[in-house]
Amino acid sequence: MQKFDKLTGVAAPMNMINVDTDMIIPKNFLKTIKRSGLGKNLFDEMRFDREGNEKPDFVLNKPAYREAKIIVAGDNFGCGSSREHAPWALLDFGIRCVISTSFADIFYNNCFKNGILPIKVTKEQLDDLMDDAERGANATLSIDLESQTIQGPDGGKVKFEVDEFRKYLLLNGLDDIGLTLQKVDKVDSFEERQNASQPWLTVVAKV
Amino acid sequence: MSGPKTLFDKIWQNHLVEVQDDGTCLLYIDRHLVHEVTSPQAFEGLANAGRKVRRPDLTLAVPDHNVPTTDRMARIESEEGRIQVETLQKNCKDFGVPLFNLQDIRQGIVHIIGPEQGFTLPGTTTVCGDSHTATHGAFGSLAFGIGTSEVEHVLATQTLLQSPLKNMRITVEGALPNGCTAKDLVLAIIGKIGTAGGTGYVIEYAGKAIRDLTMEGRMTVCNMTIEAGARAGLVAPDETTFNYLMGRPMSPKAGAWEQAVEFWKTLPSDGGAFYDKEVTLDVSEIVPQVTWGTSPEDVAPITGTVPMPASFKVDGKPEAVQASLDYMGLTAGMAITDIPIDVVFIGSCTNGRIEDMRAAAEVAKGRKVAEGVRALVVPGSGLVKEQAEQEGLDQILLEAGFEWRDPGCSMCLAMNDDRVEPGQRCASTSNRNFKGRQGFGGRTHLVSPGMAVAAAVTGHLTDVRDL
Ligand code: SF4
Numbered sequence: 182m183q184k185f186d187k188l189t190g191v192a193a194p195m196n197m198i199n200v201d202t203d204m205i206i207p208k209n210f211l212k213t214i215k216r217s218g219l220g221k222n223l224f225d226e227m228r229f230d231r232e233g234n235e236k237p238d239f240v241l242n243k244p245a246y247r248e249a250k251i252i253v254a255g256d257n258f259g260c261g262s263s264r265e266h267a268p269w270a271l272l273d274f275g276i277r278c279v280i281s282t283s284f285a286d287i288f289y290n291n292c293f294k295n296g297i298l299p300i301k302v303t304k305e306q307l308d309d310l311m312d313d314a315e316r317g318a319n320a321t322l323s324i325d326l327e328s329q330t331i332q333g334p335d336g337g338k339v340k341f342e343v344d345e346f347r348k349y350l351l352l353n354g355l356d357d358i359g360l361t362l363q364k365v366d367k368v369d370s371f372e373e374r375q376n377a378s379q380p381w382l383t384v385v386a387k388v
Numbered sequence: 389m390s391g392p393k394t395l396f397d398k399i400w401q402n403h404l405v406e407v408q409d410d411g412t413c414l415l416y417i418d419r420h421l422v423h424e425v426t427s428p429q430a431f432e433g434l435a436n437a438g439r440k441v442r443r444p445d446l447t448l449a450v451p452d453h454n455v456p457t458t459d460r461m462a463r464i465e466s467e468e469g470r471i472q473v474e475t476l477q478k479n480c481k482d483f484g485v486p487l488f489n490l491q492d493i494r495q496g497i498v499h500i501i502g503p504e505q506g507f508t509l510p511g512t513t514t515v516c517g518d519s520h521t522a523t524h525g526a527f528g529s530l531a532f533g534i535g536t537s538e539v540e541h542v543l544a545t546q547t548l549l550q551s552p553l554k555n556m557r558i559t560v561e562g563a564l565p566n567g568c569t570a571k572d573l574v575l576a577i578i579g580k581i582g583t584a585g586g587t588g589y590v591i592e593y594a595g596k597a598i599r600d601l602t603m604e605g606r607m608t609v610c611n612m613t614i615e616a617g618a619r620a621g622l623v624a625p626d627e628t629t630f631n632y633l634m635g636r637p638m639s640p641k642a643g644a645w646e647q648a649v650e651f652w653k654t655l656p657s658d659g660g661a662f663y664d665k666e667v668t669l670d671v672s673e674i675v676p677q678v679t680w681g682t683s684p685e686d687v688a689p690i691t692g693t694v695p696m697p698a699s700f701k702v703d704g705k706p707e708a709v710q711a712s713l714d715y716m717g718l719t720a721g722m723a724i725t726d727i728p729i730d731v732v733f734i735g736s737c738t739n740g741r742i743e744d745m746r747a748a749a750e751v752a753k754g755r756k757v758a759e760g761v762r763a764l765v766v767p768g769s770g771l772v773k774e775q776a777e778q779e780g781l782d783q784i785l786l787e788a789g790f791e792w793r794d795p796g797c798s799m800c801l802a803m804n805d806d807r808v809e810p811g812q813r814c815a816s817t818s819n820r821n822f823k824g825r826q827g828f829g830g831r832t833h834l835v836s837p838g839m840a841v842a843a844a845v846t847g848h849l850t851d852v853r854d855l
Contacts, residue, residue, distance in 0.1 A: 198704040212468030214428035263519040263533035294537035345410045381640035388486035
């Protein structure tokens with residue numbers, strides 16, 4: 182997993198609520214068996230018309246935002262499906278950070294597991310950041326995960342909260358399977374205890 | 389934690405392998421369901437890292453999202469879909485994971501087959517790379533959807549890293565009126581609390597209306613919990629649960645059965661247990677519910693009208709409603725029953741079980757699908773299909789002009805060839821009415837099975853009680 186410590190990049194404003202996972206990556210692109218390559222279809226139905234031509238009004242098609250690394254969006258970003266294709270598509274496009282007032286739980290978790298930082302801010306802070314993001318080429322935000330701050334183009338800073346453990350994993354680009362496998366003794370002894378108290382759980386009939 | 393506990397607290401505490409300093413918990417997973425869409429990248433990760441599946445015996449795989457529903461053995465037309473199914477078959481073989489393959493009568497939608505086999509049990513933790521895993525909460529199993537990285541984590545370690553969740557109790561009182569089902573009940577709840585109403589919570593459903601539901605009805609309710617934003621839904625196990633589970637192929641067998649039931653009886657929430665949030669609802673006065681928009685919270689009674697965008701006082705909602713109505717091709721103020729229907733879909737993990745087939749057949753009996761309406765019934769599993777055929781339900785539905793298909797997710801999300809065409813309008817028993825969910829440009833109205841049949845035979849949304 183790619184580390185996340187500092188990020189400076191263009192922030193694209195998506196001033197709408199309930200951006201769901203089907204909008205982020207429509208399901209006809211989910212048939213892949215790989216994690217990469219989804220970026221070209223990020224926000225497909227909003228970004229392209231039926232003939233596959235770019236819709237010029239869509240924010241990521243505007244010259245100033247084509248290289249955006251950050252998305253600033255309204256409430257409840259990422260609602261819908263648990264599919265991880267949404268963060269994969271964002272990441273593959275180059276988005277490393279999403280800022281909103283709230284996120285759907287599963288999407289929020291999935292971001293961390295893919296090296297994307299989802300940041301929750303207050304409504305007032307979001308309004309300010311949205312204003313910043315609407316400045317086109319000047320819409321540059323700098324995120325510093327270590328100090329948990331977002332710095333706007335005018336130098337104003339916003340502090341944000343992030344879970345300590347997730348921060349640690351993200352800062353170090355650590356994969357949590359490796360971490361858990363170091364605790365295999367604890368899993369073994371859990372299984373022993375459970376097997377004694379609820380033996381029926383482990384006798385699943387053969388398929 | 390001592391003192392009275394909720395059902396959720398009990399399951400959670402029973403599965404703690406470790407609690408980290410920051411409160412993140414390493415949770416043991418008892419049951420892991422796997423399907424072809426969200427697993428390939430997880431197996432890819434395992435193979436790349438040279439890791440094994442820790443407990444293949446607690447894992448069960450099935451292809452469902454992409455499979456054809458016209459002929460079980462038909463070739464999957466889309467190459468990518470076929471590759472996903474073949475990849476699942478190969479991964480299960482390589483990693484020793486049990487698989488209900490396409491030819492197997494037990495194949496079906498992942499959330500239908502778990503309960504049907506007795507794989508889903510009370511007091512357990514159940515996960516699947518699929519948000520509607522919440523379905524299994526009907527058994528008092530803490531069941532939730534996970535992402536592919538987490539699928540990989542569970543495959544490798546049989547555990548999951550989770551932060552504790554908050555408890556919400558929704559107490560549903562009253563007796564469901566005639567013509568109303570579990571689907572109407574849960575749509576009414578989502579209409580009330582909204583699609584973000586459950587965010588951060590596990591919802592425990594309680595009250596007379598829930599106790600009165602069959603297991604299948606409880607599954608419908610828990611299934612759609614995710615549409616209210618919650619992580620999981622729970623119903624405390626009781627005699628209804630035990631009766632359903634007894635004798636299922638993977639349920640505990642004699643000897644172990646009694647021991648299991650005794651344990652399961654300790655699971656219901658203690659009196660005075662703390663909930664972070666409480667909601668109560670009386671369903672004795674509700675009427676059949678339908679959705680008019682592109683979010684599951686866009687719910688109205690069948691006797692109602694399409695709402696005015698300006699009537700919503702939440703920030704951003706009037707604009708969202710207007711956009712919904714534009715997409716749906718509806719005019720604010722029109723009667724819901726004036727909405728014409730082109731396609732009817734009965735199936736999915738929400739309403740693809742035997743009772744749903746029976747409910748559909750009951751309304752369809754002696755009636756005909758209206759001219760110009762395409763109506764399909766897709767049983768949730770091979771066993772549901774077989775049972776329905778034994779009961780003659782397929783004949784009733786076929787005579788009425790419905791298509792009778794092979795099991796799979798089908799038009800719930802249109803990953804196979806069953807889809808709603810652009811601009812067409814579908815009365816669907818599935819769980820999501822998002823834009824394009826049932827096919828690009830397709831428009832979805834979520835309803836119960838009986839209401840879906842009523843729409844099929846009249847050609848417009850119809851109050852099933854008026855037939
Ligand atoms: S039936 Fe629909 S909601 Fe259920 S698992 Fe299949 S696609 Fe998902």
